[in-house]
Amino acid sequence: MLNLLRSDFYKTSRMKVFYVFLFSTFLFASSFSFFIIRNALKNSYLDDKVSVSQLLLNNLGCTMLFSTIFTALFMGNDFKFNIVGSVISRGISRSNYYFSKLIVSVLLYISLFILDKLCVLAVGSGYKISFGDFNKFFFLWIFCEITCGLSSVCFANMLVSFFGSRSLIFIMLLNFGSLVVIPIINGLLHAVLKINVELENFWMGSANMFHPEYKQSLKESTSARDIVKNIIWCVVFTAIGILSFQKRDIKNK
Amino acid sequence: MDFILRTSMLTKVYRDEAAVSGVNISIQKGDIYGLIGKNGAGKTTLMRLILGIVAPTEGRVELFGGKSLSEVGKKIGSIIEIPAIYPYMSAKENLEAQRLLLGIEDESIVGFLLEKVGLLNVGKKKADKFSLGMKQRLSLALSLMGSPELLILDEPTNGLDPSGIREVRQLIKELCEKDGVTILISSHLLTELSRLATRYGIMNKGKLVEEFTAAELDERAKPSLLIKVDNVDKSTEIIEKDLKTKNFKIRDSNTIELFENEENPGKINKLLSENGIIVESIFKSQVDLEEYFLKVIDTDKAEN
Numbered sequence: 243m244l245n246l247l248r249s250d251f252y253k254t255s256r257m258k259v260f261y262v263f264l265f266s267t268f269l270f271a272s273s274f275s276f277f278i279i280r281n282a283l284k285n286s287y288l289d290d291k292v293s294v295s296q297l298l299l300n301n302l303g304c305t306m307l308f309s310t311i312f313t314a315l316f317m318g319n320d321f322k323f324n325i326v327g328s329v330i331s332r333g334i335s336r337s338n339y340y341f342s343k344l345i346v347s348v349l350l351y352i353s354l355f356i357l358d359k360l361c362v363l364a365v366g367s368g369y370k371i372s373f374g375d376f377n378k379f380f381f382l383w384i385f386c387e388i389t390c391g392l393s394s395v396c397f398a399n400m401l402v403s404f405f406g407s408r409s410l411i412f413i414m415l416l417n418f419g420s421l422v423v424i425p426i427i428n429g430l431l432h433a434v435l436k437i438n439v440e441l442e443n444f445w446m447g448s449a450n451m452f453h454p455e456y457k458q459s460l461k462e463s464t465s466a467r468d469i470v471k472n473i474i475w476c477v478v479f480t481a482i483g484i485l486s487f488q489k490r491d492i493k494n495k
Numbered sequence: 496m497d498f499i500l501r502t503s504m505l506t507k508v509y510r511d512e513a514a515v516s517g518v519n520i521s522i523q524k525g526d527i528y529g530l531i532g533k534n535g536a537g538k539t540t541l542m543r544l545i546l547g548i549v550a551p552t553e554g555r556v557e558l559f560g561g562k563s564l565s566e567v568g569k570k571i572g573s574i575i576e577i578p579a580i581y582p583y584m585s586a587k588e589n590l591e592a593q594r595l596l597l598g599i600e601d602e603s604i605v606g607f608l609l610e611k612v613g614l615l616n617v618g619k620k621k622a623d624k625f626s627l628g629m630k631q632r633l634s635l636a637l638s639l640m641g642s643p644e645l646l647i648l649d650e651p652t653n654g655l656d657p658s659g660i661r662e663v664r665q666l667i668k669e670l671c672e673k674d675g676v677t678i679l680i681s682s683h684l685l686t687e688l689s690r691l692a693t694r695y696g697i698m699n700k701g702k703l704v705e706e707f708t709a710a711e712l713d714e715r716a717k718p719s720l721l722i723k724v725d726n727v728d729k730s731t732e733i734i735e736k737d738l739k740t741k742n743f744k745i746r747d748s749n750t751i752e753l754f755e756n757e758e759n760p761g762k763i764n765k766l767l768s769e770n771g772i773i774v775e776s777i778f779k780s781q782v783d784l785e786e787y788f789l790k791v792i793d794t795d796k797a798e799n
Contacts, residue, residue, distance in 0.1 A: 244598075245595060245597065246596060248595040248596075249593075249595040252591060252592050252595050253581070253584075253592050256581070256584050256588055256592075257583070258583070319581065323581055323582065324575075324578075324579040325580075327543070327548040327575060327579065328575075328579040328637070329596065330546070330547055331546035331547060331564070331568065331571065331573050331647075332569055332571065332596070332597065332641075333547075333565045333566065333567065333568015333569055333571070334568065334596075335565060489550070491543075491548070491549035492548045492549065
């Protein structure tokens with residue numbers, strides 16, 4: 243597993259897109275933060291104080307987008323260039339192969355995240371910053387959000403690699419689940435059974451990052467719930483991803 | 496350990512069609528096993544089954560005396576169909592990634608392998624700028640990483656020019672003779688294969704229809720005389736009586752294949768003519784691997 247990781251990190255370091263995303267993250271994080279903070283302070287809706295947790299959450303979507311593209315390329319390349327077969331034929335287990343891709347993707351995200359936040363904090367350091375709104379689960383919450391998000395990306399890539407464009411329909415359904423299907427089910431449950439339930443609380447996390455609650459301050463109970471939820475979804479995606487990979491024949495492209 | 500690779504009733508069915516059907520193959524240490532077959536005969540699928548790239552529908556693969564791929568995978572190098580290389584990396588970088596994957600500490604192995612396949616001077620050129628032959632050489636270098644004891648090569652000379660084919664042949668021979676590497680190789684270049692292989696297996700429609708050694712091929716490929724005459728029955732009587740031999744076969748209604756006196760076609764011609772037989776043609780025939788392969792395939796087709 244360690245050798246596989248070393249090889250995957252080496253491959254990452256040889257991908258131009260890795261450096262493009264590092265530079266883009268630096269550029270976006272610095273410029274966006276500068277304008278957002280300046281604008282927010284000018285319009286006085288931050289009470290002359292910038293919250294560190296808000297700064298940390300800021301731009302999370304951008305790094306997620308970069309990581310998603312990177313993971314898609316990183317995993318897709320192996321299928322496209324028939325590398326998977328040559329790795330598997332060297333006796334490396336498919337589950338290790340899958341885990342290695344997931345670990346590299348998560349670590350790449352974390353690197354982009356750290357770079358992004360360093361830039362944001364550097365820009366924000368010129369202003370009054372509030373540290374009062376952290377809760378003890380904050381960083382674990384972010385880590386679980388990232389890992390869960392990327393486990394779904396790895397899973398989706400595995401599906402696309404095996405089933406091609408057909409699986410995009412399934413992935414789109416998965417993505418739209420929280421936006422379209424869940425509100426409809428919520429509404430139906432309320433209308434028919436008079437039950438007030440928010441199914442989005444049980445759905446994988448990334449969509450919730452844009453919930454107003456997170457824009458203010460993150461409650462411990464909400465963080466704890468999301469951590470558990472994201473761990474469960476991460477295990478589900480990874481287990482299905484590995485199982486489907488174990489049973490499939492690897493075809494040459 | 497008496498075998499390096501053994502398959503038992505190995506079968507792969509796609510939908511309702513068997514790509515590989517009940518193949519039993521056994522390769523001993525030091526063999527160069529040539530796998531021959533038409534396109535779609537199941538050679539590549541068999542190799543992919545052995546390498547765990549596809550899962551068998553039935554049967555099993557045993558390696559290095561009964562071990563599984565996960566135990567001995569690092570001892571196996573392979574090239575299956577298309578070279579498995581990253582086009583955005585140089586030859587050196589591709590090999591470096593493979594070195595790290597296999598946990599080889601000795602960094603000099605990269606240069607050694609580049610030299611071995613003649614790619615030492617390509618520098619930082621990315622693999623997508625390589626010719627097919629260069630890609631094939633790189634692929635061969637990748638398969639040699641980790642000093643494998645078993646090499647599985649599917650069309651390794653694909654895309655190579657005549658000098659490249661010769662170099663690869665010499666390299667394979669050297670690996671087998673000097674390093675004791677066992678090789679399973681498939682190729683459509685049967686003349687090339689016949690210069691290498693010590694054993695052969697012919698596949699047709701997913702089945703292993705015949706296995707033979709190089710010595711057995713030599714025996715079967717003995718030269719003969721193909722005699723076309725107007726009267727086969729009378730001709731065979733004369734041959735039996737005057738040449739005192741039954742070492743011939745009647746090929747069709749007017750052709751006899753004689754396995755003796757192949758150096759004396761004039762003598763046979765004279766003998767038959769003196770006995771009133773019209774000899775339409777007489778020529779010396781020697782079956783090579785290609786002809787033998789076609790013969791086996793034709794026989795298999797006729798039987799099915």
